[in-house]
Amino acid sequence: MAAPEILPAPVAAPEQHTLSLYVNNKPGVLVRVSLVFARRGYNIDSLVVSPAAHGDFSRITITCSGDRPTLTQIILQLAKLVDVVHAVDHTGDAAYETEIALVKLESQLGERTQVLQVAEHYGAKVVDYGPESLMLRVYGSSDKLDAFIELLRPYGLLELVRSGKIVMARGLEDT
Amino acid sequence: MSDVKVPTGAEKIVQCLEREGVEIIFGLSGGAAIPIFDALVGSKIKLILVRHEQGAMHMADGYARATGRPGVALVTSGPGATNTVTGLLTSHMDSAPVVVICGQQVTSVLGKDAFQEADVTGISYPIVKHSYLLKHGGDIPRVMREAFHIASTGRPGPVLVDVPKDVSSGPCTAPFTDEVDLPGYTVPGRGDPEAIAEAARLLSESKRPILYVGQGAVISDAGKAITSLAEKLRAPVVNTLLGKGAVDETHPLNLGMLGMHGTAYANLATQDCDLILGIGARWDDRVTSDPAHFCVGAKKIHVDIDPSEFNKVIQCDLSICGDARLVIEDLVPLVDMLDTEPWLKQVERWRKKYPLKVQKQGGLHAQYVQSRFDHLSEGRPILTVDVGQHQMWAAQFCRTRSNRHWLTSGGAGTMGYGWPAAIGAKFARPDEEVWAIVGDGGFQMTLAELATAAVHDLNVKVLIINNNYLGMVRQWQELFYDNRLSGVDLEGNPDFVKLAEAYGVKGMRIKRVADVDRKLREALDYRDGPLVVVAEVVKEGNVFPMIPSGGPSSAMLIEPPRTQLEKPRGST
Numbered sequence: 029m030a031a032p033e034i035l036p037a038p039v040a041a042p043e044q045h046t047l048s049l050y051v052n053n054k055p056g057v058l059v060r061v062s063l064v065f066a067r068r069g070y071n072i073d074s075l076v077v078s079p080a081a082h083g084d085f086s087r088i089t090i091t092c093s094g095d096r097p098t099l100t101q102i103i104l105q106l107a108k109l110v111d112v113v114h115a116v117d118h119t120g121d122a123a124y125e126t127e128i129a130l131v132k133l134e135s136q137l138g139e140r141t142q143v144l145q146v147a148e149h150y151g152a153k154v155v156d157y158g159p160e161s162l163m164l165r166v167y168g169s170s171d172k173l174d175a176f177i178e179l180l181r182p183y184g185l186l187e188l189v190r191s192g193k194i195v196m197a198r199g200l201e202d203t
Numbered sequence: 204m205s206d207v208k209v210p211t212g213a214e215k216i217v218q219c220l221e222r223e224g225v226e227i228i229f230g231l232s233g234g235a236a237i238p239i240f241d242a243l244v245g246s247k248i249k250l251i252l253v254r255h256e257q258g259a260m261h262m263a264d265g266y267a268r269a270t271g272r273p274g275v276a277l278v279t280s281g282p283g284a285t286n287t288v289t290g291l292l293t294s295h296m297d298s299a300p301v302v303v304i305c306g307q308q309v310t311s312v313l314g315k316d317a318f319q320e321a322d323v324t325g326i327s328y329p330i331v332k333h334s335y336l337l338k339h340g341g342d343i344p345r346v347m348r349e350a351f352h353i354a355s356t357g358r359p360g361p362v363l364v365d366v367p368k369d370v371s372s373g374p375c376t377a378p379f380t381d382e383v384d385l386p387g388y389t390v391p392g393r394g395d396p397e398a399i400a401e402a403a404r405l406l407s408e409s410k411r412p413i414l415y416v417g418q419g420a421v422i423s424d425a426g427k428a429i430t431s432l433a434e435k436l437r438a439p440v441v442n443t444l445l446g447k448g449a450v451d452e453t454h455p456l457n458l459g460m461l462g463m464h465g466t467a468y469a470n471l472a473t474q475d476c477d478l479i480l481g482i483g484a485r486w487d488d489r490v491t492s493d494p495a496h497f498c499v500g501a502k503k504i505h506v507d508i509d510p511s512e513f514n515k516v517i518q519c520d521l522s523i524c525g526d527a528r529l530v531i532e533d534l535v536p537l538v539d540m541l542d543t544e545p546w547l548k549q550v551e552r553w554r555k556k557y558p559l560k561v562q563k564q565g566g567l568h569a570q571y572v573q574s575r576f577d578h579l580s581e582g583r584p585i586l587t588v589d590v591g592q593h594q595m596w597a598a599q600f601c602r603t604r605s606n607r608h609w610l611t612s613g614g615a616g617t618m619g620y621g622w623p624a625a626i627g628a629k630f631a632r633p634d635e636e637v638w639a640i641v642g643d644g645g646f647q648m649t650l651a652e653l654a655t656a657a658v659h660d661l662n663v664k665v666l667i668i669n670n671n672y673l674g675m676v677r678q679w680q681e682l683f684y685d686n687r688l689s690g691v692d693l694e695g696n697p698d699f700v701k702l703a704e705a706y707g708v709k710g711m712r713i714k715r716v717a718d719v720d721r722k723l724r725e726a727l728d729y730r731d732g733p734l735v736v737v738a739e740v741v742k743e744g745n746v747f748p749m750i751p752s753g754g755p756s757s758a759m760l761i762e763p764p765r766t767q768l769e770k771p772r773g774s775t
């Protein structure tokens with residue numbers, strides 16, 4: 029008889045999620061948070077850590093994709109960490125989100141007109157204007173950045189650095 | 204100038220331990236921990252020198268589970284600390300409150316591969332409730348207070364405190380503190396009254412209810428409340444491996460353990476219920492097997508102190524976050540007796556039809572030894588049980604009568620747990636009879652602690668179920684791998700009686716069915732220090748019932764199968 033395979037658990041459709049964590053500003057917190065993802069072999073798409081308004085705490089904004097039951101489980105396990113004050117899934121709510129990207133293009137002086145047109149359309153700013161290269165800074169929603177980068181790809185895209193998404197809840201809601 | 208001596212960090216740590224009410228520490232020293240061991244000289248706290256740090260961990264765990272108070276282990280840096288890893292996992296998986304203090308290299312060399320430097324906090328992260336690298340002497344009182352608070356409240360667990368040697372040797376002027384300020388840490392108490400009322404409503408509609416009781420009930424001492432609930436509802440009770448003893452297993456409504464090697468009647472009843480109320484139990488894969496086929500159609504209610512357990516394995520109709528005892532105490536007044544007469548009759552028919560089987564013929568069987576042990580000891584001893592076939596037999600045949608009388612490594616399944624846990628439990632509860640039940644394999648993983656028991660003349664006993672095999676693995680190979688035995692024959696086992704004697708410990712051997720009662724009586728009455736009893740049992744006994752992992756409970760094997768089985772598909 030052939031050995032039966034160990035069947036993987038059924039997976040629900042993956043979705044993009046944006047989580048916001050309010051954590052103690054202490055060494056090791058980031059590792060503890062990442063391990064909740066890593067133990068499942070779960071990839072984090074972007075992660076931003078920065079000081080919160082109150083110096084004893086930090087904000088961590090994480091984007092990742094996965095099915096909702098797993099994400100719910102992850103959030104509960106994050107919230108359980110002693111150093112995590114709260115963990116909120118902002119997916120689908122009206123929180124304000126933004127991201128910054130820096131884009132470097134290989135571009136000779138005489139061949140930039142189209143690139144600059146695209147940049148202008150996206151409200152990107154030229155932050156380094158060299159003889160053979162251009163650096164652009166653009167910010168906005170992550171989708172907008174994705175589109176901008178795809179448009180520039182054929183024009184000698186050399187380097188790309190994205191800040192990762194940050195979010196803040198609107199009104200008096202807690203982020 | 205005042206002539207009050209400024210304490211060292213190590214002295215402060217010991218004073219903190221004394222303030223936390225610590226009576227005993229299990230430890231093994233080394234360079235980085237010497238200052239702390241030094242500070243213990245003259246302290247009220249009793250230091251128990253172990254022979255291996257894993258032993259210290261399981262002793263601290265046994266102490267903790269036998270009392271509900273945190274057990275404490277103290278070890279040195281590097282290999283001393285890494286030897287605690289298995290113990291950390293064991294305590295973490297089973298929610299045992301343990302505080303581990305590790306010596307560490309001096310802060311100035313951290314990260315530089317100094318002698319016996321290991322990133323112990325880093326290693327610990329996935330297997331502790333929390334951990335600290337104590338870099339500043341001024342933090343000692345706060346960290347020690349937090350460590351004990353975190354370890355022992357809410358869902359308990361292990362907390363590790365890593366103490367660099369310069370911090371333990373340097374001065375510490377920080378004052379003691381009783382407060383904890385942990386904004387990210389809350390301890391649930393009573394449950395939401397509306398949810399509890401909803402549970403009562405769901406129960407009122409049930410004709411075939413079952414109460415499914417786990418370690419959370421043991422920890423919160425919810426047994427009395429659950430028993431009243433069961434009696435008031437007239438509902439049967441099943442318990443998990445770790446939930447044994449919360450509700451007396453000889454109570455007529457208790458069907459014993461459910462799950463992979465649970466009683467057939469516990470599993471049949473669970474499978475057929477129309478409502479299952481989980482109390483401090485986490486729907487572990489050893490219980491639910493194939494979650495898609497577990498209690499299909501039944502209403503499911505889950506009471507747990509840890510909200511991350513909700514809907515993790517099984518989607519429940521109602522989740523109540525809170526302390527098990529408080530929630531059930533609030534629930535009892537809201538329920539009325541149910542009409543469960545037909546249901547209880549059905550359950551009793553299963554109990555009669557599929558009893559646990561004990562073989563008396565064809566040599567000495569482990570089941571026989573353990574059922575006689577249960578009978579003769581009347582369930583009085585605290586049992587600490589290792590991992591393997593003997594554990595499952597003990598779970599089946601040794602009916603646990605009272606809370607905190609059954610200690611075993613469930614979540615981690617750590618071989619080597621049983622014997623040191625018994626030593627820890629005996630130190631914790633010296634007036635109780637304490638027995639370890641272990642396999643020949645697992646005992647050899649931590650048997651060096653015979654010396655620890657002998658030195659302290661501790662009246663703690665171990666029953667070795669010697670089948671000369673890694674029996675549980677052999678059973679799987681026999682049933683699922685065409686009996687192709689691979690790496691399970693424990694040839695080379697020592698003579699355990701002589702081994703005991705080498706440590707100055709009395710040894711006894713049971714070989715014949717006819718001797719079992721007499722020898723067990725003698726062993727139970729033995730009062731002169733440690734005792735090793737080895738039962739030489741048949742080599743190829745198997746544990747039944749068995750639900751092959753991942754299979755539905757309808758696949759339960761009540762008796763040995765006649766045909767070769769497919770390899771199980773579920774969790775290991």
Ligand SMILES: Cc1ncc(C[n+]2csc(CCOP(=O)(O)OP(=O)(O)O)c2C)c(N)n1
Binds near residue numbers: 591593618
């Ligand atoms: C530390 C550790 N290693 C390996 C295992 C896997 N394992 C589970 S039961 C078992 C056999 C135990 O043999 P023994 O202690 O003789 O008990 P028996 O099953 O024979 O009663 C093994 C190897 C384990 N649970 N723990």
Ligand SMILES: [Mg+2]
Binds near residue numbers: 644668671674
């Ligand atoms: Mg064995």
